[in-house]
Each structure stands twice: as C-alpha cells, then as structure tokens.
Amino acid sequence: MSIAEIQGILLAIVPAATPLLMAATGELVAERSGVLNLGVEGMMAVGAVVGFIAGYVTGVPLIGVLASIAAGVAMAALFGLVTLVFVANQVASGLALTIFGLGLSGLIGTRYVSIPGLGLERLHLPVLTDIPLVGPLVFGEDPLVYLAVALAVGVSWFMFRSRGGLIVRAVGDNHSSAHALGYNVIRVRFLAVLFGGACAGLAGGYLSIVYTPQWTPNMTAGRGWIALALVVFGTWLPSRVAVGALLFGAVGILQFNAQAYHVALPSQFLSALPFLATVVVLVIISRNRTLLRVNTPASLGQAFVPDR
Numbered sequence: 589m590s591i592a593e594i595q596g597i598l599l600a601i602v603p604a605a606t607p608l609l610m611a612a613t614g615e616l617v618a619e620r621s622g623v624l625n626l627g628v629e630g631m632m633a634v635g636a637v638v639g640f641i642a643g644y645v646t647g648v649p650l651i652g653v654l655a656s657i658a659a660g661v662a663m664a665a666l667f668g669l670v671t672l673v674f675v676a677n678q679v680a681s682g683l684a685l686t687i688f689g690l691g692l693s694g695l696i697g698t699r700y701v702s703i704p705g706l707g708l709e710r711l712h713l714p715v716l717t718d719i720p721l722v723g724p725l726v727f728g729e730d731p732l733v734y735l736a737v738a739l740a741v742g743v744s745w746f747m748f749r750s751r752g753g754l755i756v757r758a759v760g761d762n763h764s765s766a767h768a769l770g771y772n773v774i775r776v777r778f779l780a781v782l783f784g785g786a787c788a789g790l791a792g793g794y795l796s797i798v799y800t801p802q803w804t805p806n807m808t809a810g811r812g813w814i815a816l817a818l819v820v821f822g823t824w825l826p827s828r829v830a831v832g833a834l835l836f837g838a839v840g841i842l843q844f845n846a847q848a849y850h851v852a853l854p855s856q857f858l859s860a861l862p863f864l865a866t867v868v869v870l871v872i873i874s875r876n877r878t879l880l881r882v883n884t885p886a887s888l889g890q891a892f893v894p895d896r
Contacts, residue, residue: 591665597845602725603799605837606620607632607791609736611815612822612829613743613889614787619819620747622760624889626682628788629812630689635789637697639707640796640803649706652797653732653790660789661782663689672774674891675891686812688835694805697743705801714715732794737830739787744826746804756780760885763892773892810863818865822875825882832869840864 611628618625638659643652668686670676708730712716716727727863747753759766767773791811796803814836821831840862 591650595724597841598721598725599728600841600844601782601834601837602628602729604840605833606736607799607811608735608815609740609796609830609833610791611788612813612818612833613736613740613826614784614791615741615815616819616822616824616826616829616847617747618780618784618789619888620651620760620885621756621777622763622885622887622890622892623781623784624678624682624817625642625670625685625781625784626679627663627689627812628784628815629658629683629808629810630692630790631663631687631785631793632689632792632808632814633693633806634663634689634696634816635792636786636796636807637700637792637803639694639699639789641700641794643706643797644703649708653793656793656797658789660785660787660792662785663789664781664785666804667785668778670889671891672781673780673825675893677892678889690806695863697803701805702802702804707798707801707802708798711757713755729755730798731800732790736794740757740826740830746827757885761886763887763890764894767892767894769877770869773894777892785809788815791815814862814866817870821884824885825871825883836862836865 604816634881635656639652642655643649670681671678710728710730713727717723740893755771759773763773795807818829818832821832
C-alpha cells in the first residue's frame with residue numbers, strides 16, 4: 589500500500605469519526621448530569637434535514653450549521669420537558685424521540701431528497717497543508733472537524749477543571765445531595781440535555797452539509813446508537829470518547845476499503861461491521877466492572893422529584 593493510499597484512508601477516517609465525536613460528546617454531558625437520552629439518533633436526523641434545507645435555501649452553509657444546532661436543541665427541549673418536568677420514563681421517552689425524529693425528518697425532507705448541497709471547503713494553509721501525509725490530515729480538514737476537537741477539549745476542561753462541571757457531576761452522582769446543597773437539579777439537567785441536543789443536531793448537520801452534501805432519509809444510519817455506545821466505551825471520559833470515535837470511524841471506513849481491495853467477505857457483513865464492533869466493545873468494557881463503577885454517574889436514568 590502506497591503512502592498516497594494510506595493518506596487517503598486516514599483522510600476518510602477523520603470525517604467519518606467527526607459526527608460520532610460530536611454526538612457522543614454532547615451525550616456524555618447529559619449522562620454526566622444523570623440523564624439517559626436514547627433519542628440521539630432522532631435528534632441527529634432532524635438536525636441533518638433542517639440544516640440541509642436551511643443551507644440549501646439560503647445558500648450559506650454556516651446558516652445550515654446553525655439551523656441544525658437549533659433543531660437539535662428544540663428536540664432536546666421536548667425530551668427535557670417530558671422527562672424532567674413531567675417525570676416520564678427516560679428510556680421510553682428517548683426511544684420515542686428517536687422514532688419521532690426519524691419520521692419527522694423524512695416528512696420535512698420529502699422535497700429535498702438527493703438534491704446536491706453546497707458543502708464546506710477544506711482548509712488549505714500554505715506550506716503546512718502540503719506536508720506529506722501529516723499536512724492534509726492536520727491542516728487540511730474542514731472547519732467542523734476542528735470544532736469537534738475543540739468541543740471535546742472544552743468539555744473535558746469544563747467537566748474536570750471548572751466549578752460548573754463539578755456541579756454537573758455532583759448532580760449526576762447524587763441528585764438528592766446536590767439538591768440539599770441548594771443546587772437546582774432540574775435546571776442543571778435541562779441545560780445538560782440542551783447541550784447534548786445541540787451537539788447531536790450539529791452532528792446531523794455535519795452529515796448532510798459536509799460529509800455527504802445532500803439529504804436522504806435515514807442518512808444517520810445508526811450513528812446515534814453508536815454515539816451512545818461510545819459514551820460507555822469511553823467510560824464517560826471525553827478523551828477516551830475521542831479515541832473511540834476514531835476507532836469506530838476507522839471500522840466504518842474499513843468496509844469501503846475492503847471492497848476496493850476485493851476482500852472476499854459478504855457486503856452485508858461489511859455493512860454490519862461497525863455495529864458488530866460496537867457490541868464487542870461494549871461486552872469487553874462491561875467486563876471491567878471496577879472501571880464502570882468508578883466513572884458511571886450513580887443517578888443515571890433516575891428521575892428527580894424535588895420536595896414540594
């Protein structure tokens with residue numbers, strides 16, 4: 589395999605990992621606050637279609653990106669209202685949100701199926717981008733790749749270096765104690781859920797605006813579920829989530845390269861490979877109960893009803 593081929597594979601892995609990193613980072617914050625939102629796939633789908641339509645109609649991809657974030661926030665607000673205010677079951681509500689989001693995105697995007705989008709150009713820095721192998725990979729990505737990296741770094745700093753992150757983790761570990769100390773548990777969790785929705789919407793917008801600049805139904809293709817698994821894979825730590833996103837991005841790209849090199853494996857198996865890898869990783873991680881016990885938010889998925 590030549591250097592050019594290796595470079596091509598690496599350049600394909602990073603964009604494939606970017607939406608996973610975005611969505612998983614947002615879900616990590618929500619779960620750190622004690623909320624389990626299984627509606628990531630639905631929020632990504634709505635973010636994808638709304639972002640594409642906004643970018644296509646206005647002719648400005650940046651407006652599409654902002655619209656995708658707003659759509660994710662709106663979906664997350666609906667989830668937060670149902671689960672945090674009306675205290676509905678988080679698992680059932682998240683599954684319903686995914687079904688609703690997939691159906692709504694298909695309805696909204698009916699007139700825009702397979703229409704070519706505008707896309708975002710990759711950066712090109714003189715000299716730096718021209719460095720063999722490393723240059724295009726580090727200095728030649730699209731702007732949202734760098735935003736995803738900054739998002740992961742920012743969340744890591746916020747969670748473990750700021751007072752706000754300490755409050756979020758306290759609410760997720762023991763919401764009753766946090767409430768007794770005077771923290772508004774519902775507000776903290778609602779803001780965390782909205783942030784998770786913004787990241788999921790951005791991930792969806794990345795798919796329809798940058799990764800494949802067009803809208804097609806179900807274009808999220810299970811990435812929301814993989815993002816949920818990534819949070820567990822990373823044991824609720826942003827740095828490990830980032831590594832996991834690259835790993836799963838590589839697995840996803842592997843199916844295309846295997847076909848290009850005429851690997852004698854059924855195409856159905858190659859398509860299922862990312863999800864098979866997800867199951868295998870979750871089984872391996874679940875075996876390390878000490879690691880899970882240390883990092884898992886103790887009140888994850890538990891409803892909180894303040895004293896009246």
